[in-house]
Amino acid sequence: MNVDKVIKQLAAREKRLKAILRKLEQKRYDADRDVEKLQDLRQRLDGLRPKQDGRPGTWKGQQGYDLFLIVKDMRKRTGCKVKHAIEALHKLKWPPCDKHGVSELRARYSGTVKPYWAPRVREMEKIEAELAVLEAKREPVMTDDEGRDLVNPGLKGRSR
Numbered sequence: 001m002n003v004d005k006v007i008k009q010l011a012a013r014e015k016r017l018k019a020i021l022r023k024l025e026q027k028r029y030d031a032d033r034d035v036e037k038l039q040d041l042r043q044r045l046d047g048l049r050p051k052q053d054g055r056p057g058t059w060k061g062q063q064g065y066d067l068f069l070i071v072k073d074m075r076k077r078t079g080c081k082v083k084h085a086i087e088a089l090h091k092l093k094w095p096p097c098d099k100h101g102v103s104e105l106r107a108r109y110s111g112t113v114k115p116y117w118a119p120r121v122r123e124m125e126k127i128e129a130e131l132a133v134l135e136a137k138r139e140p141v142m143t144d145d146e147g148r149d150l151v152n153p154g155l156k157g158r159s160r
Contacts, residue, residue: 020151031138038134045127048120059112063096067109068117070094082109 050062058064074085086105089097097105 017151020147034134034138038131041127041131041134045124045131048124048127057112059108060116064108064113065117067096067105068113068121070097071109072121082106 050065059067070089071082071085074080074089075082078085078088080088083106086097086109087102090102090105100108
């Protein structure tokens with residue numbers, strides 16, 4: 001074999017390996033950035049959910065959150081007004097509507113629950129959508145086969 005030919009082949013392989021390394025470093029950088037964003041989104045989401053420690057106000061805690069979600073769901077499914085949704089949920093004895101009167105629930109919903117929980121739920125939905133996109137985007141940086149194919153592209157069709 002000609003020494004010059006071997007040196008050229010080695011130089012070409014080194015160049016290809018350096019390009020592969022740059023690609024892998026960029027993928028790793030992107031993956032690390034996505035992981036940081038995921039952690040940040042999860043922390044923001046946890047901060048918006050009802051707190052379990054301490055005693056929050058009744059309507060700014062889990063009960064208010066539940067009331068907001070079930071009224072929102074009922075309105076979405078039936079297209080009815082808040083008044084009718086609360087009345088129907090009270091008749092069904094759906095918690096937390098089973099513990100309070102209809103007039104109290106309507107007053108609390110419009111005065112405390114909706115103003116407090118509506119922006120938080122919208123923000124939670126946005127964050128959950130971003131999380132879903134990031135989770136779907138997450139993939140292994142590179143499989144062993146992809147690495148081999150990058151290093152030796154001529155071996156793709158042949159058995160190894």
